[in-house]
Amino acid sequence: MLTTADTDSKAGIFSAAFLPITLMNILVVTSHAVNGFITSVIAPSIVVDLGGRELMFWLFALFQVGSICAGVMAGNFKIRFGAKPIFLSSALLLAFGSVLGGIANNLALVILARGLQGIAEGMLISLVYVVIADHLPSRLLPRIFALSSTLWALAAAATPLFAGLLTEFVSWRIAFLFNLPLVVILIFLSYFALPKTEPQSDAKPFPLKRLLLLVTALLITGFAGQITNIAWLGLIILTSTILLVGFGALDQKAVERFMPPNLFSLKSNMGRSFAMLGLFTIGASGRTVYMVALLQSIWLMSPMMAGYATATLAMTWTLAAWVANRIEDVKRRIAFIRAGASFIFVGGVISAYGIWIMDLWLVIGGMMLTGMGYGSSSPLIRQTIITQAPTEHKTIASGAMAPVQFTGAVFGAAIAGFCALAFGLFDGAQGDMVLTSSAAQQAGAALLLAFTIFPALCILISLGLSKVPDHAEHEQANSEALA
Numbered sequence: 001m002l003t004t005a006d007t008d009s010k011a012g013i014f015s016a017a018f019l020p021i022t023l024m025n026i027l028v029v030t031s032h033a034v035n036g037f038i039t040s041v042i043a044p045s046i047v048v049d050l051g052g053r054e055l056m057f058w059l060f061a062l063f064q065v066g067s068i069c070a071g072v073m074a075g076n077f078k079i080r081f082g083a084k085p086i087f088l089s090s091a092l093l094l095a096f097g098s099v100l101g102g103i104a105n106n107l108a109l110v111i112l113a114r115g116l117q118g119i120a121e122g123m124l125i126s127l128v129y130v131v132i133a134d135h136l137p138s139r140l141l142p143r144i145f146a147l148s149s150t151l152w153a154l155a156a157a158a159t160p161l162f163a164g165l166l167t168e169f170v171s172w173r174i175a176f177l178f179n180l181p182l183v184v185i186l187i188f189l190s191y192f193a194l195p196k197t198e199p200q201s202d203a204k205p206f207p208l209k210r211l212l213l214l215v216t217a218l219l220i221t222g223f224a225g226q227i228t229n230i231a232w233l234g235l236i237i238l239t240s241t242i243l244l245v246g247f248g249a250l251d252q253k254a255v256e257r258f259m260p261p262n263l264f265s266l267k268s269n270m271g272r273s274f275a276m277l278g279l280f281t282i283g284a285s286g287r288t289v290y291m292v293a294l295l296q297s298i299w300l301m302s303p304m305m306a307g308y309a310t311a312t313l314a315m316t317w318t319l320a321a322w323v324a325n326r327i328e329d330v331k332r333r334i335a336f337i338r339a340g341a342s343f344i345f346v347g348g349v350i351s352a353y354g355i356w357i358m359d360l361w362l363v364i365g366g367m368m369l370t371g372m373g374y375g376s377s378s379p380l381i382r383q384t385i386i387t388q389a390p391t392e393h394k395t396i397a398s399g400a401m402a403p404v405q406f407t408g409a410v411f412g413a414a415i416a417g418f419c420a421l422a423f424g425l426f427d428g429a430q431g432d433m434v435l436t437s438s439a440a441q442q443a444g445a446a447l448l449l450a451f452t453i454f455p456a457l458c459i460l461i462s463l464g465l466s467k468v469p470d471h472a473e474h475e476q477a478n479s480e481a482l483a
Helices: 019-050 058-081 083-103 107-135 138-169 172-193 208-226 230-253 269-299 303-324 330-357 360-388 391-423 437-450 453-462 470-482
Strands: none
Touching (some): 019 138, 019 269, 058 269, 058 391, 083 107, 107 391, 208 391, 269 330, 269 360, 269 391, 269 437, 303 360
């Protein structure tokens, strides 16, 4: 059973003391990665079978909305109820959502199933970060994040083959059921490894108002992906922004917060890191939602081959992360984060140009460079957040990482849907055709290029990263004020 980590211990992540948390991390990260890669591969087949290609982005957006709603409550719920009951209930919900997606006879039910999966995955992945922060010494953080990167690579290599073979020779429906064996193992491990926690008698009332504001804002944002009228789009953006500001204001005044204070402040390393985490996820959405469809439409690839082409990004991501996680010098970490943001930007431009001139190897080369950028920066950004968070906010900050990424994915999916309609990505498509080759070439290139704006912003933000820890700057400011 897990106990508080001994920071002086020489035990590794696979030692008896830390094996339960390592196994949980393996199961949750694997499930999360597989669900992401499977959906990217099977989404075109789903809309060909059930219709509604213009709503394809909702398969990604509603999953992220559910993930955010669960993720922002993870740290709060863990304090109120303990990790064990939440892990168990989330695993059961993941199983139900997977079965529903597998038997659905219309796109609306598949989208609903994705939303339920998102709630479960959001709670699980956020709780894993919280449990890691609670029980793992800081010296083991690079190793656990390196392990996570390796799991992503294995999922990237195996999932396209798995999903592609099932889609081509059986049905995309079977791919939804992959979660069930993982759920059984996770339930067993959670039941026996996590300590039982009695509900707190002085627990605060459930923060329903904040949760409703957040859910409403994100759902409204999602509808932006179905609109091309600029006036309506502006109204949606304004409304969702007001609701999110209201959520943030209430959360900062609350005794039990969902988010740490000054979440996206560009005056601290933690705030800059959270901002980059969100922007990176937004920037990835155009590729995540439509790249497989672009490859199938332009080069007539099978689902399996298109999935493998996009998986090259995850493979270079892993190689770069393996190197980045071994860097201990703060100055070199900052350099890797800046280089990573630059690689993502340049890789996005190269992929867009490759789509435009219909050069497959250029597209793949751009994706590989993009993957190298994510691997060079993302693990180090997460480490920065955990190490820079004040002690009293470490649990909340750790649990907030996944929701910030999920929020970025909702905005990104909505922007991707809007760009697809605005650029004419679906023009001329009918019957069993996802996209026409000409529309995929022209509109697809424009869409991918538009999403390079977000890594460009990350480059600018990364320039403000400091090797001086946030708490040291705070102490220095207090000393100067007293003087």
